[in-house]
Amino acid sequence: MGRPQRVTLRRITSLDQDEFLERVHASTDLFGPRMPLPATPEAFQAFLGRFDEGQSADGLLICLRDTDVIVGNVNINSIIRGRFQSASLGYAAFEPYAGRGYMSEGLGLVLRHAFEELRLHRLEAQIQPDNQASIKLVQRLGFRNEGYSPDLLFIDGAWRGHERWAVTNDMAGLVPDAPHPTLPAH
Template sequence: MDDAGIEVFQADQSSACSRVTLRHLAGRDQDEFLGLVNASTDLHRPWVSLPSTPEQYQAYLARYAQPDEESVLICVRGSGAIAGVVNINSIIRGRFQSGSVAYAAFAPTAGQGYMTEGLTLVVRYAFEQLRVHRLEAQIQPDNHASLTLVRKVGFRYEGCSPELLYIDGAWRDHERWAITNTMIDIRPTPPHATLPER
């Protein structure tokens, strides 16, 4: 997927002072991405599993080339260093107009607020450019950093689902958090073409 949509979106943002920029995951990112995954093992486990070999990375890249999946890198403005990744998974159109977000910070820049800024931008990008109505995040109850992040961005708690996702070798309980395009101030955009009139 090319970055034209993200570039148009970022050009329209009034927050030119943001410390981060967005771009789609690409083949050229393999070495940096895998190095960051390796450096972030303690940060990610047991919350998330990212590709750690070239073969896994290529499969990951192929997955996010599909029209109902997007992988967006959060990069530090100026240096271009990758600070994190946000995936918009399982985008469903029609009456639902929804996607599920998953994300990870990388250890070298973790704890500096880049993920808060980046996820905020990705949410706006999803609502304004992809024109989804709703984004969901499923988070393990003990993942306090992730819960803090979604609260800061404006997601609301919707409940807990026992044994929802298979993570790190076991079925894990997850809290469900969501945000809709009516919960934040976004630029007016027409509905997606697949939304029925009634």
């Protein structure tokens, strides 16, 4: 029997605004321009508007099980159905909780949610090569490096190259009982 989970996963809501903004402000040195999260109430409300509970994007929070304190943020972005059944991940740990293994546990729950509940086949993470903490995180979770794309994402005023990391539901051992209804039979 494995270690009990220290974290839970839940969808972000408007009720999270104040705590989320506090965590973002406390963590700007941690992720800097790499993960541009909303820093004002207006930006937070716009951020929430991107999510539609797993239809095209899903906004999730990693929270401490005992206190429900927010320790990290995960976005399942650009969900594409049909023959692709794929999405991109964006994530950030918050201070003072970074470096304690909460993101590893939380992203493990995200994989279960994405593969079993959303019934996706593949998740991708685009990571800047100097972000070694993020690379180690996805490696721990079984993602494979699929190469480097120059000028992939526009971050902090410039196009930035990223390593592309991916994991499939069969690689993670989380194949759903039935495929998503939008997957063609042939």
